[in-house]
Amino acid sequence: MDLRGHIALVTGAAHRVGRMLALALARAGVHVAVHYGRSAQAAHETVDAIRRLGVQAQAFQADLRTPEAPAQLFHQVQASLGVPRILVNSAAAFVPGQVRDTTLENWDLHLNLNLRAAFLLTQAFARAVGAGPGKVVNITDWRAQYPGRKYLAYTISKAGLITLTHMAARELAPGIQVNALALGAVLPPPGQSPEYLERLARRTPGGRPIREAEIGDALLFLLRNDAVTGEVLYLDAGAHLVHG
Ligand SMILES: NC(=O)c1ccc[n+]([C@@H]2O[C@H](COP(=O)([O-])OP(=O)(O)OC[C@H]3O[C@@H](n4cnc5c(N)ncnc54)[C@H](OP(=O)(O)O)[C@@H]3O)[C@@H](O)[C@H]2O)c1
Numbered sequence: 113m114d115l116r117g118h119i120a121l122v123t124g125a126a127h128r129v130g131r132m133l134a135l136a137l138a139r140a141g142v143h144v145a146v147h148y149g150r151s152a153q154a155a156h157e158t159v160d161a162i163r164r165l166g167v168q169a170q171a172f173q174a175d176l177r178t179p180e181a182p183a184q185l186f187h188q189v190q191a192s193l194g195v196p197r198i199l200v201n202s203a204a205a206f207v208p209g210q211v212r213d214t215t216l217e218n219w220d221l222h223l224n225l226n227l228r229a230a231f232l233l234t235q236a237f238a239r240a241v242g243a244g245p246g247k248v249v250n251i252t253d254w255r256a257q258y259p260g261r262k263y264l265a266y267t268i269s270k271a272g273l274i275t276l277t278h279m280a281a282r283e284l285a286p287g288i289q290v291n292a293l294a295l296g297a298v299l300p301p302p303g304q305s306p307e308y309l310e311r312l313a314r315r316t317p318g319g320r321p322i323r324e325a326e327i328g329d330a331l332l333f334l335l336r337n338d339a340v341t342g343e344v345l346y347l348d349a350g351a352h353l354v355h356g
Contacts, residue, residue: 113197113247113335113336114336115142115332116140117143118143118198119143119168119193119194119195119198120198120199121145121185121186121189121199121233121237122144122146123200123201123203124202125144126146126148126151126155126157129251129295129327130202131161132298132328133200133202133327133328133331134162134200135162135328136328136329136331137332138161138165140332140335141167144169145192145196146158146170146172147171147174147176148172152173155173156171172188172192174188176224176225177224177229179228182233183232185233186233186237186240187236190240196237197247198248199234199249201233201234201248201249201250201273202251204222204251204266205221206301207221209262209264210264214265222268223265223272226266227272230250230276231276234276238280238288241288243287244284245287246284246288246289247334247335249292249293250276250277250290250291250293251295252274253294254294254296254348254352254355255267256270256271256273258355273292277290277291277342278342285341289338289340289341290341290342291340291345292343292344293330294348294352295322296318296346297313297321297322297349298321313349315351315355316354317349317353318348318349319349326347
């Protein structure tokens with residue numbers, strides 16, 4: 113798909129990885145709906161940064177944990193900017209929890225935000241885009257295929273996102289391609305030091321964190337190449353090879 117001039121909805125785009133994805137789209141000539149949950153100021157700064165790149169941008173607030181919010185968000189974007197032909201599901205929670213201590217609240221947070229919201233947005237997207245063209249990219253994690261011990265609900269939500277990617281790719285073909293980008297260590301979780309990230313990254317074959325430009329390149333590849341669908345692109349310096 114020629115991306116220039118299309119509209120993208122990026123969830124969790126105010127800051128960090130979501131902002132990187134939104135800026136990569138803007139540099140490729142895509143207008144961007146910048147979704148945010150609580151980070152209003154950061155969202156408006158991202159909108160300004162995107163507009164400086166010569167494309168349209170607008171911020172949209174939604175708490176994606178609630179069942180009705182994803183479809184409402186999609187329809188607000190459609191009413192303000194037009195039908196998005198690109199959907200990037202990046203908003204997510206990442207809170208530790210093991211089998212013995214995961215609370216219902218922890219479980220619901222991950223499953224509702226990381227997985228159900230992505231599903232409901234994909235559903236609204238598929239209904240609006242019809243026969244296409246359209247592109248969905250789900251941001252997942254190398255952990256989705258690794259039974260680590262610390263992030264039970266998060267890992268299950270991201271594994272579910274991969275299954276959603278496969279099933280939606282098959283059902284929505286040939287007009288809509290659905291792919292996943294499984295990231296390795298990009299940024300330390302909020303509250304953790306850069307050393308935490310470096311330590312994590314050193315355990316991978318690549319031995320280093322993933323860079324912003326690499327994320328942008330991978331996203332644009334998945335969006336531009338119409339022959340790729342149902343793919344999970346591991347952008348993780350090989351983390352899934354040693355931990356998977
Ligand atoms: N950071 C990494 O190294 C890394 C590694 C692997 C995979 N990933 C994946 O990459 C994506 C982004 O990661 P990140 O580290 O940038 O995430 P993050 O810093 O934890 O940010 C979470 C994002 O989700 C949004 N969000 C949280 N709760 C929300 C809610 N209730 N409703 C709507 N939005 C909500 C936040 O928006 P507000 O701040 O506006 O509330 C924020 O933009 C995630 O899918 C993550 O799993 C990241």
